[in-house]
Amino acid sequence: MALLEIRNLTKQFGGLTAVDCVSFSLDEGEILGLIGPNGAGKTTIFNLITGIYAPTEGEISFNGHQIAHPPLGARKFITPVWWLQWVPARSLREQWDQLRTLRPHEITELGIARTFQTIRLFKNMTVLENVMAGVHHRTRAGVWGAIFRPPAQRGEEAFIVKEAEQYIHFMGLSDYRDELAKNLPYGHQRRLEIARALAARPRLLILDEPAAGLNEQETLELMDLIRQIRDSGITVLLIEHDMKVVMGICERIVVLDYGKKIAEGTPEEVQRNPRVIQAYLGEEEV
Amino acid sequence: MGSLMERLRRMPLVWQIGLLALALLLPLPLNDYYRAVLWRTGIYAILGLSLNIIVGYAGLFQLGHAAFYALGAYTSALLNLHFDIPLVLTWPISILVAAFFGYLISRPILHLRGDYLCIVTIAFGEVVRLALVNNIFGITGGANGLSGIDQTVLFGLTLRTPLHHYYLVLFFLVLTLFAVRRLENSRLGRAWMYVREDETAAEAMGIDTTWAKLLAFVLGSGWAGLAGALYVARIPVVSPDLARFIESVVMFCIVVLGGTGSIPGVFVGTLGMITLPEIFRFLKTWRDAWMGVAMVAMMIARPEGLWPSRRIRMEIREKE
Numbered sequence: 001m002a003l004l005e006i007r008n009l010t011k012q013f014g015g016l017t018a019v020d021c022v023s024f025s026l027d028e029g030e031i032l033g034l035i036g037p038n039g040a041g042k043t044t045i046f047n048l049i050t051g052i053y054a055p056t057e058g059e060i061s062f063n064g065h066q067i068a069h070p071p072l073g074a075r076k077f078i079t080p081v082w083w084l085q086w087v088p089a090r091s092l093r094e095q096w097d098q099l100r101t102l103r104p105h106e107i108t109e110l111g112i113a114r115t116f117q118t119i120r121l122f123k124n125m126t127v128l129e130n131v132m133a134g135v136h137h138r139t140r141a142g143v144w145g146a147i148f149r150p151p152a153q154r155g156e157e158a159f160i161v162k163e164a165e166q167y168i169h170f171m172g173l174s175d176y177r178d179e180l181a182k183n184l185p186y187g188h189q190r191r192l193e194i195a196r197a198l199a200a201r202p203r204l205l206i207l208d209e210p211a212a213g214l215n216e217q218e219t220l221e222l223m224d225l226i227r228q229i230r231d232s233g234i235t236v237l238l239i240e241h242d243m244k245v246v247m248g249i250c251e252r253i254v255v256l257d258y259g260k261k262i263a264e265g266t267p268e269e270v271q272r273n274p275r276v277i278q279a280y281l282g283e284e285e286v
Numbered sequence: 287m288g289s290l291m292e293r294l295r296r297m298p299l300v301w302q303i304g305l306l307a308l309a310l311l312l313p314l315p316l317n318d319y320y321r322a323v324l325w326r327t328g329i330y331a332i333l334g335l336s337l338n339i340i341v342g343y344a345g346l347f348q349l350g351h352a353a354f355y356a357l358g359a360y361t362s363a364l365l366n367l368h369f370d371i372p373l374v375l376t377w378p379i380s381i382l383v384a385a386f387f388g389y390l391i392s393r394p395i396l397h398l399r400g401d402y403l404c405i406v407t408i409a410f411g412e413v414v415r416l417a418l419v420n421n422i423f424g425i426t427g428g429a430n431g432l433s434g435i436d437q438t439v440l441f442g443l444t445l446r447t448p449l450h451h452y453y454l455v456l457f458f459l460v461l462t463l464f465a466v467r468r469l470e471n472s473r474l475g476r477a478w479m480y481v482r483e484d485e486t487a488a489e490a491m492g493i494d495t496t497w498a499k500l501l502a503f504v505l506g507s508g509w510a511g512l513a514g515a516l517y518v519a520r521i522p523v524v525s526p527d528l529a530r531f532i533e534s535v536v537m538f539c540i541v542v543l544g545g546t547g548s549i550p551g552v553f554v555g556t557l558g559m560i561t562l563p564e565i566f567r568f569l570k571t572w573r574d575a576w577m578g579v580a581m582v583a584m585m586i587a588r589p590e591g592l593w594p595s596r597r598i599r600m601e602i603r604e605k606e
Contacts, residue, residue: 050490103489103494104486104489105491105494108489108492109492113490116487120484120490121484121487122483122488123484124600125483129476129479133476133480133491136477136491136492137491138492139473141472141473142473145473146472146473146474146475147464147468147469149468157473180600196491
């Protein structure tokens with residue numbers, strides 16, 4: 001079974017169809033590239049997968065869970081039963097869980113972590129604190145633990161730091177541990193975002209243009225890191241404009257244009273596909 | 287000066303005990319009027335610290351905090367008047383009632399951002415005040431409020447003088463400080479900071495932003511309820527004036543004046559908004575003018591507050 005499956009996904013913003021009936025799937029341990037000209041709907045698909053938007057039509061399932069479908073109000077056959085969330089009966093509760101759309105943090109808990117196209121770090125917090133955010137959903141301490149600091153909470157706090165340090169080290173940021181995120185050079189900020197996403201220990205890592213703004217050397221290092229991440233058992237889905245990166249590390253590529261899927265295949269197949277060439281180079285005037 | 291601060295920072299116990307000793311000894315040479323002023327300062331410091339959880343840590347605008355203060359005070363007063371429960375035992379119930387209303391009001395509106403949230407909280411504050419004025423359920427005593435509340439008896443000791451009440455409030459203030467400092471440096475405190483810095487990124491990292499914001503609201507509101515109960519412990523009369531909009535504004539200013547999110551800032555703010563106006567009472571309405579001028583001047587010269595937290599200063603200076 002595919003790890004991530006996207007079926008007939010459509011997203012409309014008012015009259016604009018940003019994503020138009022796109023279907024593709026992603027197998028465990030794969031690196032899949034999502035490419036296409038600007039405005040093709042790539043980032044919109046990412047936002048649909050991570051639950052920031054709800055799809056207009058179609059659905060996404062991850063690891064057997066349905067994680068996105070049109071919101072309840074859009075389905076005519078079901079009345080929006082929002083009060084059901086307080087019904088204690090287990091079966092009803094389960095039914096409800098299947099009906100409602102998951103919130104972004106619940107999707108992260110299921111095992112999808114992402115980075116952003118425009119870097120979205122917690123700028124005024126240290127590198128360590130940034131990465132600690134990723135460990136948050138794997139730990140439990142609340143108000144009680146914070147105020148009374150029982151041994152369990154102190155152990156958990158140490159665990160959070162240890163986990164975070166491990167990913168900081170993996171991304172080669174150990175020297176910057178206590179530096180504020182905004183003071184890092186650009187390339188390191190990109191790495192920090194990946195470290196933060198990895199700390200959430202995802203099964204699927206979604207990278208939105210990870211090589212944007214990186215120089216030659218940094219790009220090569222990044223490609224190497226992405227391969228290492230995949231080898232550690234994490235499936236990778238990435239959007240990238242740098243064709244060297246896409247063709248170099250992706251096993252399969254999905255090409256979008258104007259919200260529609262126009263091609264899918266290995267890098268070689270995609271490069272030869274006339275529709276892809278047309279989308280990138282424009283139509284020849286006859 | 288700088289090196290002295292640095293040295294003190296490395297010895298937290300020294301300055302903490304020093305400040306506590308100062309707080310304990312300060313009222314002794316003063317007369318009852320100034321002891322009452324100190325008591326009031328303590329109450330507002332607790333209110334400021336509780337509002338600081340909501341405004342400072344979680345970054346939510348709350349301009350109806352006085353409503354929870356009043357709810358705590360009325361809960362304590364009503365339980366004492368109708369059921370003869372000793373005031374001391376009403377305190378936990380005051381906290382719970384205020385926290386419960388904090389939950390009720392914030393749960394449906396948490397997805398609102400910034401100014402929209404602010405408008406709803408102002409409206410809630412007014413709803414509470416008007417409900418109290420209109421003698422809701424016939425129990426709040428209308429515009430006159432409630433009177434004839436018992437004196438506080440603590441372990442057989444009846445608290446009569448302002449000095450007693452000052453020490454009572456001081457005890458809870460220290461407790462609040464302890465809790466707030468620990469909250470700030472915890473998993474929950476970091477979650478608040480993530481939400482404040484970038485809500486979308488926080489959500490994408492697996493932080494339940496609703497949980498974090500809700501907890502900030504509930505904790506802050508509940509603690510304001512305690513401040514209300516402590517008010518009733520000394521003043522046996524409660525009136526809807528407790529929930530006036532200006533009260534909420536004063537609490538908001540305490541947090542912002544000293545520096546949002548900063549614990550020492552709350553004390554600086556309380557000093558500026560409560561203690562100084564109280565000492566300069568003879569200037570009458572000029573005090574309000576001073577508040578306005580001070581606010582405007584500060585927004586121009588020091589938008590981050592008088593004693594800001596390191597982090598918030600960076601956030602505010604960055605936006606400019």
